[in-house]
Amino acid sequence: MAGKKGGGATEHSPMMRQYLEVKERYPDYLLLFRVGDFYETFFDDACTISSAVNIVLTRRSNGAAADVPMAGFPHHASEGYIAKLVRKGFKVAVCDQVEDPAMAKGIVRREVTDIVTPGVTYSDSILDDCRNNYxxxxxxxxxxxxxxxxxxxxxxxxxxxxxxxxxxxxxxxxxxxxxxxxxxxxxxxxxxxxxxxxxxxxxxxxxxxxxxxxxxxxxxxxxxxxxxxxxxxxxxxxxxxxxxxxxxxxxxxxxxxxxxxxxxxxxxxTQDGEFMMLDLQTKRNLEIISSMQDGSLNGSLLQVIDRTSNPMGGRLIRRWLQRPLLSAERIRMRHDAVEELLCERRRRGSLDELLSGINDLERSLARIATFRTSPREVLQFGRSLSAVPGLRALAGECSSGRLRTLATELEDVGELTDAVERAIDPECGASMRDGGYFRAGYNHELDELRSISSTAKDRLMEIQQEERLRTGISSLKVQFNRVFGYYIEISRANIDKVPAFYEKKQTLVNAERYTIPALKEYEEKILHAEEKSLRLEADLFHELCAMIAGHASVVQKNAAVIAELDCLRSYAVAAEEYGYTKPEIDESRNLRILGGRHPVLELLLSPDDPFVKNDCVFDDSQRMLMITGPNMAGKSSYLRQAGLIVLLAQAGSFVPAESAEIGLVDRIFTRVGASDNLASGESTFLVEMNEAASILNNATASSLILLDEIGRGTSTFDGMSIAWAMSEYIAETICARTLFATHYHELAELEERLPGVVNYNATVIESADSVIFLRKIVRGSTDNSYGIEVARMAGMPREVIDRARQIMAGLEKHDVAVPAAPAVRESMQINLFDAVESRLQAAIEAIDIDRLTPIDALLELKKLQGYLNARR
Missing domain, CATH: 3.30.420.110 (MutS, connector domain)
Structure with a gap:
């Protein structure tokens, strides 16, 4: 065990033996051991904590044993340090002193009073208000x-x-x-x-x-x-x-x-068929809750849609966006509720006013039930619950079925709110240490103790006045501190006037401190009353918290309703702010989005460069849209836009489109962009193929598949073959609604071969020396990717751009022996077409005509021969 590095247990000091006994019971935790006003750690724990939270590593003398590593921090700052440790994935055990050191006989008794792990914490310093901690x-x-x-x-x-x-x-x-x-x-x-x-x-x-x-x-x-x-x-x-x-x-x-x-x-x-399951790459590619760029909320769908007023609504809307519904009836009920709140601005405003005054009831309840709370939080908890009658009345006035149902689900908690209001003083502090947080009149015994304390303090002022008259010392003061209690302080200039019966307590540089029998009597009375008052208040507060915990089920039910009302209101606010429309939901396999927009990108573009709307239609005649066109023309945005509109609709939100008719989608699959997992030995292409295989093995005819540039991580022939075969499999076997963006212009031929495959392209306007990307998706295919123009826009050196244009011109004339760059000798010029021709000729000769693969567009002898002849 790490704790015994300094020698056998018998060699350690008594306190260190106590530490080691506790550590042995919690070997997998960082043990914070209370010593006076500090939490100390020893041995390996000290080294770990010193590095993790950047505190000084020292050494502690350990009796006969060798000195041991030690690191610690003040107990009053422990919450911040524990938060840092837990956020870094450590588990922490807190061992406190459970008896008064002044009363202890020998070593102070210590026990583990709390354990904090990443999955088990109630601390606001660790938790994010708007996300669950599972x-x-x-x-x-x-x-x-x-x-x-x-x-x-x-x-x-x-x-x-x-x-x-x-x-x-x-x-x-x-x-x-x-x-x-x-x-x-x-x-x-x-x-x-x-x-x-x-x-x-x-x-x-x-x-x-x-x-x-x-x-x-x-x-x-x-x-x-x-x-x-x-x-x-x-x-x-x-x-x-x-x-x-x-x-x-x-x-x-x-x-x-x-x-x-x-x-x-x-x-x-969680029942199968209740929610749409979104895999990790789909959440990442669609940037539902975080940006692909830096993992933050900025640039995510959640940032755009979340207009909730309290943390409960914030957590729920995050779940809604990650768990779209699969029940058309439940989706329509949400849409109807959003529509009513969108149209009824006055009611929506009243709802917002009530919701914004409600604290996090769910997390407050958890802290109250586990006695990790404060009087101020309990007071705010009661005030938050007092909004329930108003919410019930507002929702009950609505005509949509879901809002009226939510009104009936809100339960009366008047008994609870009245109890909190009677108990907690509105002026209470955040801490329980000094007491005084219960209202006068709440408990008779508490009032009496407070009266004794108050009366006794008045008597102390009388003693001060009496002693000034008796001694003739006008500067004499009756004072108090936690170490010496109550005392009389007299300056050195008046020492000769001190009566003989004064009992000295402390000598200072410029004064002496004394006590007298009358002062001792009232000190005992005051301290006894204050101590008993603090204990009684703590007991009363414990009883109040237990009473609230006894109503946990009702509070949680109300909290769930409040969160849902907040989410529906948030949807309505977003719909009004961004001009969203109500989608129509059915159980067909069609999809018709007219004038669709990307919900995030449209907010990022400037008014001088507005977002271009696009349609997206799937029906019996077109199940796969094969989209060609150059980079930067909007193909990837178009794919993501379709996925986000479907997701928003099934999450119950209005959508960024002029109109939308959506047949239920059971899953959304995406294969977008390039990424690798080198830590697991997976290249970019292998990751792409893993994701593609998962789509082919899990998609159904009711799915929506979004594919962007399949097969780009390998050779041209390999990649095109894979893309072609995948297209065939999806179109003929899975029959899912699919958007397939590609630079393989040869795939446009699938429209003539496979029913349901239709060509679309991202349009551009060409001028003499540049192109303009219109970001409009239209019917038909294209055979130009404008890669050189994109390279120029990216800032590629002019020499490289000019040279690329020379090479391109040669390729287009079937004469690839283009002029060499000035630095290249004539003998080093390469006839690229000769290389291509020889490879094609070799491929033709190697074909076994009796064993043609399904990808006949690439391997069919006549097509290859025709392609070669055309090049000649």
Whole structure:
């Protein structure tokens, strides 16, 4: 063990032996050990913390043993330091002094009072208000020959608790889509999970003993948590592996000293077919919640759409955008609610006024239930709940079905708000240390203690006046500090006037401090009353918090409704601000977007260069749109635009288009841009092929596929062959709605060969020495990529541009022996066409006519021969 570097346990000092005993129980945690006003760490923990939070590493004398490394920080600054450690993926155990050092006989008794991990924290310094902080667990069971994989996830700060059954091959994508802060797995599976999640950042993988993943034990833990004989009422009886994962989470919370979990009152199963599943690359490529450029919110869809008024709504709208609905009825209900709030500006304004005054009820409740709160937070919690009657009245006046349903789901909490209002003083401070946070009249005993303290203080002022008259010392003062209590202070100039019965307490440079029997009597009375008052207030506050926790289920239900109202209002605000329209949703496989716009790009462009609207239509006659055209002409934006409009519509939002008719999409797949995963030994092209294979293996006829430049990471013939074969497979086998942007102009021939494939192109206007990109997608194909013009716009040296144009001119004349650059000798000129011709001739001779591949456009003998003859 790291703690015994300095020698055997008997060689350590008594306090260090105490430290080592605690550390032995928490070997996987950084142990913060309270010593006076500091949290200290020792041995390897000290080295780790010194490096992680940039504090000085020192050494501590350790009795007969060698000095040990030590690093620490003041206890009053601990929240900030703990936040830094947890954000870096460490788990922290906080060991406090649990008895008064003045009363201790020997070593002060210490116990671990809190454990903080990335997945188990309530600290505002660590949490992001507008995103969930999930603790996740994965469990693996065998059912005959089948392997069952279950996942459970909980946000301890909001009490959201769900389970799901996941296909083994989809486990990595599912976990990445949740992006939990911490993942619990059996120790025997930890290596496999590390390999599966390799490259994923921000997920702490915690291996637990395999016995914790036992099915029977997990059932007992769940029944104990929810106080039921069975779990049928939650609808999770059939999900064996998911139940095990949920039980592991609850056991882990108990082990990390999260014993007050009564506010977690519900658990639900995420059903297949309830939400559209978006894989990691689709979320990244569409920039749904973060920008591809720097990973920030800037430039994301969320930044554009989120107009919520409180953190609960902010978290929910993030989930809505990542989990679009698959039920046409539920989507239409959201659209109807947004439409009403868009049209009813007065009602929307009243709703905004109420919502903006509501604090984060979910996270406040979690802190209150676990006694991590303050009187001021409880007061604001009660005031936030007092908005419920107003919200219920407003929503009840609406005509749309969803808003009226939400009105009925808001439950009365008048008893709770009245209790908080009666208890907490509106002028209370943020800390409980000095008391005084309960209203006068709330508790008779507390009022009496406060009266005693107040009366006694008045008496002290009388003593001061009496002693001034007795001694004739006008500067005599009765004062107080926490070390010496109450005392009489007399300056040195008046020492000769001090009565003999004065008892000296302390000598200062310019004064002496004394006490007298009357002062001792009232000091005892004051301190006793204040101490008892503080204890009583703490007990009363504990009772109030427990009472609030007893209403957890109702509060959480109201919080969920408030969050949904906030999201619907946010959609309405965005629709008005950006000119969005209500989409029509049906269960067909058609899609018709007229005058569509990219929701993010249109806001980034200047008024002098406005966004160009485009249509996107899928029906029985066109299922795959083959889009050719130059770079910078808007092909990639067009693809992303279609995906985002569909996503917004199924998330319940209005969309940036003149009109939109959308047949439900079960999944959106994207293959856009170039990326690699060199840490896993995967090149750019291999990553591209992995993503493409995932699309072909998982897409259905109801999917939307967005492909951009398939096959660009290899040779021209290889890449074109792959792109052609993929196009055939999607068009003939999957039959999904597909946008396929490509520079392989040869693929335009597929329109003549495959039903449903239709050519489109990104238009440009050519002038004598430049081109203008119109960013308009129109019917037909193109055979020019204008790459040299794009290179010129990028700032390529003029010599390179001129030389490229020379080479291009030669290629177009079938005479590739273009003039050499001035620095190249005549003998070094290369006839590129001769090289191309010889390769084509070799390819023709190598063809086995009896074994032609399906990609006949590239391998068919006559076509290749014709191509060669044309070049000649």
């Amino acid at each position: 603790l996740c667990a994965a469990a693996f069971l065998k059912d005959g020959r089948r392997k069952l994989t279950g996942v459970a996830y909980v946000d301890v700060t909001t009490a959201e608790f769900r389970i799901a059954t996941v296909l083994s091959e989809s486990l990595g994508d599912f976990i990445r889509s949740l992006h939990p802060s911490e993942l619990l797995v059996p120790q025997s599976e930890k290596g496999n999970m590390e390999a599966l999640l390799k490259g994923s950042t921000g997920i702490l993988l915690t291996g637990l003993d395999d016995w914790m993943f036992g099915e029977e034990h997990a059932g007992e833990v769940l029944s104990r948590q929810f106080r039921t004989h069975s779990l049928k009422g939650f609808g999770i009886e059939g999900n064996r592996a998911g139940r095990v994962a949920a039980g592991v989470i609850l056991q882990y919370l108990e082990e990390t000293r999260q014993g007050r979990l009564q506010y977690i009152t519900r658990i639900a199963e």
